[in-house]
Amino acid sequence: MAAAQKNSRVSVSFTERDHTLLTQIAEDRDTSLAWVIRQAVSEYLERNPPEEPSLPLPRPDQGHR
Structure with missing residues (x-):
């Protein structure tokens, strides 16, 4: 059995237009607004x-060139 994933809760503000569009998508798909947002974030990631980071990494005493 796979271990349960720990979820984090965040607070996000949307423009009225974006909120309306996201709500419409959720209603059209008969799902929650939270699910639509989680799905969008997952697909974006x-x-x-x-x-x-590319190698070789600069030494801390040399900084970036």
Whole structure:
């Protein structure tokens, strides 16, 4: 059995337009607004993974060139 994932809660503000559009998407798909936002964030992170540092890394005493 897989271990349960720990979730974090955040507070986000949207423009009235974005909130209306997101709410409409949720209603059209018969799901919650929270699910739509989680799905959007997951898809964004899949398409835009954090950049991995390139090697060799600069030594701390040399700084960036």
